[in-house]
Amino acid sequence: MAYNESIKNDAKAGKQMLIGLHLGNGYGSQPGAWRMPGVDPENYTSFDARVKQAQAAERGKFQFIFLPDGPGAMLTDIETESPSFNLDVMLTLAAVARETKRIGLVATGSTTFNEPYNLAKQFKALDIMSHGRAGWNAVTSSGNDVAANYGRVIPSSEERYGRAHEVIQLIQALWGSWGKDAWVHDQESGQFARKDQIVPINLQGKYVASRGPLYIPPSEQGQPIIFHAGGSPNAHEMAGRFANAVIGAAFTIEDARAQRNAFREAAKRYGRDPDEIKYIPGLMTTIAKDRRAALDRRIQLAGDLIPQRVGYLQQMLGIPLDSTRMDEPLSKAQLAAARPSPYDPRAAHALKIAREGWSLRDILAHGVIDYHPVIVGPGVEAADHMQAWFEAGAADGFWISADVNTDGIDVFVDEVVPILQERGLFHQEYESKTLRGHLGAPDQYGIDPRV
Amino acid sequence: MAYNESIKNDAKAGKQMLIGLHLGNGYGSQPGAWRMPGVDPENYTSFDARVKQAQAAERGKFQFIFLPDGPGAMLTDIETESPSFNLDVMLTLAAVARETKRIGLVATGSTTFNEPYNLAKQFKALDIMSHGRAGWNAVTSSGNDVAANYGRVIPSSEERYGRAHEVIQLIQALWGSWGKDAWVHDQESGQFARKDQIVPINLQGKYVASRGPLYIPPSEQGQPIIFHAGGSPNAHEMAGRFANAVIGAAFTIEDARAQRNAFREAAKRYGRDPDEIKYIPGLMTTIAKDRRAALDRRIQLAGDLIPQRVGYLQQMLGIPLDSTRMDEPLSKAQLAAARPSPYDPRAAHALKIAREGWSLRDILAHGVIDYHPVIVGPGVEAADHMQAWFEAGAADGFWISADVNTDGIDVFVDEVVPILQERGLFHQEYESKTLRGHLGAPDQYGIDPRV
Helix, strand or coil: CHHHHHHHHHHHCCCCCEEEEECCCCCCCCHHHHHCCCCCCCHHHCHHHHHHHHHHHHHCCCCEEEECCCCCCCCCCCCCCCCCCCCCHHHHHHHHHHHCCCCEEEEEEECCCCCHHHHHHHHHHHHHHCCCCEEEEEECCCCHHHHHHCCCCCCCHHHHHHHHHHHHHHHHHHHCCECCCCEEEECCCCEEECHHHECCCCEECCCCEECCCCCCCCECCECCEEEEECCCHHHHHHHHHHCCEEEECCCCHHHHHHHHHHHHHHHHHCCCCHHHCEEEEEEEEEECCCHHHHHHHHHHHHCCHHHHCHHHHHHHHCCCCCCCCCCCECCHHHHHHCCCCCCCCCHHHHHHHHHCCCEHHHHHHCCCCCCCCEEEECHHHHHHHHHHHHHCCCCCEEEEEECCCCHHHHHHHHHHHHHHHHCCCCCCCCCCCCHHHHHCCCCCCCCCCCC | CHHHHHHHHHHHCCCCCEEEEECCCCCCCCHHHHHCCCCCCCHHHCHHHHHHHHHHHHHCCCCEEEECCCCCCCCCCCCCCCCCCCCCHHHHHHHHHHHCCCCEEEEEEECCCCCHHHHHHHHHHHHHHCCCCEEEEEECCCCHHHHHHCCCCCCCHHHHHHHHHHHHHHHHHHHCCECCCCEEEECCCCEEECHHHECCCCEECCCCEECCCCCCCCECCECCEEEEECCCHHHHHHHHHHCCEEEECCCCHHHHHHHHHHHHHHHHHCCCCHHHCEEEEEEEEEECCCHHHHHHHHHHHHCCHHHHCHHHHHHHHCCCCCCCCCCCECCHHHHHHCCCCCCCCCHHHHHHHHHCCCEHHHHHHCCCCCCCCEEEECHHHHHHHHHHHHHCCCCCEEEEEECCCCHHHHHHHHHCHHHHHHCCCCCCCCCCCCHHHHHCCCCCCCCCCCC
8 A cells, every 4th residue: 555655665764753732721731731730820811821831842842833723612611611722823823933943833724714815914924923934724614603703604514615725725825926036125226125026816716815915025934834634535635735734633543544644645636745744643641650640640630520521431332330439440241241332433442441440530531532542651651652653654743732731741841752762753853944844845935836 | 162171181180192103114114214224124024123113112111002004005116115014913013012011012903804803812812912001903994905905895985984883892892701800710619710701792783793702801901992093084983982092194283183172072972081082193203413414314214215206296385396406495486486285284384394495305305295294303303393282282192103113213212202201291101001001091891881
């Protein structure tokens, strides 16, 4: 199969994995993070906190930080839980751009609920501000909760993706509307720019249009790179056409490998080298000196929420569970009767953990119903997971959601990164100053002739 | 007349003027600023430069910086001139917010070409980031050049202002959707927020709609304040209803007084105290040790452009002028024949300067056809102008466009500000930490019951 050959070639060429850090509400990815000792409960509104977290990731040589967004659908448990996202992803990245040097800056920007010209302007300005470190995670918005904030209902999938293709095409054209050498700024001759290298784009689509040009010259990397997130056939198509990296979500090595391959095949259909698109699934981490310490940390974090999840675990395993007996392992009869749900890709792993004899509380503390694979244990377990997926052709890298964004990032940098570096799987130092450089994405100036 | 009484009261109460700094393309307000010795020609893309300029204004105790915007209509003379505006006003203000402490941060955001929810989010996030120093200059966009970047034509004035009123109302409601004490974040009790103090806004207008709430708690000033710019009856109405400050443009003390009064009367019609709305006309400055030195600096700045302006001056004065005789004053016959154009409010001033016997080049170097009154001379002339307008009830303050944004700001801070302070017309120190505090704008939490 094509991807296996490609992997062998990667290994021969000494290719290394990419690592990104998920930055959200300022506390961390676990709901209880805002209450943890040592965490400032004001971090939700603190730009200092985000800067510090990004700096920690930069210390660990992460290639990028990633800030998801999805405005408005986040107030369900506001009595006890923080919203998931940044107050504003672009303003956060602006602060981080000023106070870091190398790390890439990637944020979600909806193709559904933004004026394309405004998105083009902000991401390009961020790219200038960060000296070539910006990436745009171009996604369609879904959910009527979000749409209602814009006074609308969610368009059909066909419309959303139709508009998304046009929006990305238009924005890349605006980004490219100043040629590589258009900005002369020669005080002696008095020439500010070469007008013949600054061209209107005059794009008129079914959903969006723009005359252009944008009034911003190229950055050190030319223009931002495109990320995409998702796993549907629509996502494969959009990323295959435009993206240099995919923010993925996969629970098994097999699923991740199939996803990665689907994106690579899509890139080929658009005449691209499949290595131009990096598949980066998520990984959640609670790193401690051993499994027990890590489980205790998760229990401290999840607090009262753990018993509430028993019902969900019942469905996953297909057996009744007793939430009054949290500290007992499942009985032999329960384990024998368990049938992992074929509809939940996490179910087999949950049963494996249950069979290891952990108490009901500890099973849940393993994160068996979280959004991504979860490492709850010493750093070497995270490194092993990442190596296995990387070498199996299931991932080009990982985006890390630390449980708590204080010591949770530092412990990854101090305990996981050095192991990966020793194994030759992760770089020792930034090779480049730009995000394109970090990802090996080709230069792009002017308007891409393939589009 | 009402405003005169009010002014007398102001003087009795020892009220002082406000000063703002215009921040645009990073070079300064004169077209030749980018070529001046000592100016880095890369300032157009430099966030360092903007931060330094804002810090200079903060050293001078300016109450705010003001960043106009109007994306896309700026590439006319790109061969020799810089675009007028920031790459992105919000990212610039984000950088400045992190690297200043007190100065207010005001930017234009179009009510015509933005999703209201996105504008609400960014200005509120900036308000949090700056600890209560954000202001939104809410204006409708005009010009088909701008509209074309959004794939549209400019709507009618009725539609633009109709939408603008709805957009501001909706955004203020989103800003107020968290009550003053909604954000509890008590680690001990585990209460993150009071759900009953976070309310959907459910606004449905003719042009825009939103469900809300926004997911951002109040800042140190509660929420950003509204600026408006313009002088039309539509502007009076919009500012009278919503604004705490008006970015004005007036060439004479009489016009400025009439404008100020019109805004105050409009505020009264909406049941507001007219002192809640500050009228702030523009002032352009070239400060040097004497008139001659200042004129020479303007000539250095304007360079080849000065002879190109002779045609315009002919129209203003109603007499033929000879652009081959730039270094001669107008003849007695020319001065006798001159008839200031009744359609140009700058014409009488231009004739006054001509009658002082300056050469044609020097007349133009006085900035007689610039966008605002221009001070070309020693600092005391700026201070005198500001005092006269302030004491005549023509202005609550001024926004300053320095000719060059390096020494042009510093010289204002060092030569004009101390005179105003000595005369008791300008504060010695920031009295407040928030922009509302600087402007004396009342607190606003939750949704304004008057709207």
